Amino acid sequence: MRLDKVVGLVALWASRRPTLISVANKVRHQCERIIGLSLSAGIDHERNGEGWLVERLAPTCGYFVDVGGNVGAWSLAMAGRMSNPRGMIFEPSPATAAVLRENLSQYPGLEVVEIAVSDAPGQASFFAEPDTGETSSLIVGHARSDANCVQVQVSTLDQELGKRRIPHVDLLKIDAEGFDYHVLRGAIGYIARGAIDVIQFEYNYPWADAGSTLGGAISLLQRHGYDVSVLLPDGLREFRYDKFREFFHYSNFVAVRRGFLFRG
Structure with missing residues (x-):
């Protein structure tokens, strides 16, 4: 049996095991973190x-x-x-x-x-952090929990x-x-x-x-x-x-x- 077919069968078997899926998720997140660290200096x-x-x-x-x-x-x-x-x-x-x-x-x-x-003009909710926080954002949940929601013009x-x-x-x-x-x-x-x-x-x-x-x-x-x-x-x-x-x-x-x- 070809190796790629064996690997496919093992992957299919693992995909039916919740514990292995959880392990795969954790491994994936750590791998992404390692890749990110290799491509950044802060x-x-x-x-x-x-x-x-x-x-x-x-x-x-x-x-x-x-x-x-x-x-x-x-x-x-x-x-x-x-x-x-x-x-x-x-x-x-x-x-x-x-x-x-x-x-x-x-x-x-x-x-x-x-x-x-x-990418389009209009109005939007902006989550402005106090003390000129650097992660103020248009994205809900990205800014700190103490961010103040303000309406801003978008262009x-x-x-x-x-x-x-x-x-x-x-x-x-x-x-x-x-x-x-x-x-x-x-x-x-x-x-x-x-x-x-x-x-x-x-x-x-x-x-x-x-x-x-x-x-x-x-x-x-x-x-x-x-x-x-x-x-x-x-x-x-x-x-x-x-x-x-x-x-x-x-x-x-x-x-x-x-x-x-x-x-x-």
Whole structure:
């Protein structure tokens, strides 16, 4: 009997045993955690590769967009390395947006936009954590239990960039706590015509609650002329989706428009 048939019969036998199904679930979760840890160096943007990307792109960056700016740590790092800081930072939490404006007040070329970003305009419930919490989200249950539910305006990047007649974005950074793929879909006009050079987006377990998949995001970007890599402290590493599949743990990915060359 062929080995693959034997394996199939064993799997079929195991699928009828609740105890083995429970063990398989636990093993799967641990395997996904191991994969996630191998593709991430944590959330500190100065150490997880985001700083590496900023150092290489900021000196020649003309305009950036930061979706999910929180209090502005990443945007300040970008602006501090740009010769003429210009950009747009989105933060839907009213209290956090107020702190963000104060933190970025030294840069008149940076606009703080107090709305959420997704793939369609409208209104939505946003769960805003106190004390400018970093996991405030549009997703029920992702934010901390003490989060305050507020109604916020929702728009798309295509709409907001178009209103301001921004022709080109050098770097788009997305940290939308699970809605990153929705943000990408809402920027499809700019993505399809190659009007964004580099896109950095976060991938994490809230993607599942948002109905999103990494495979879908990568497929969308590749169809429109982008190469997608995982971001690590020492730079970009090739990522093969057919090898890793979905693992729903924190990591950062970078999509680079084909033909764009890193400098420095």
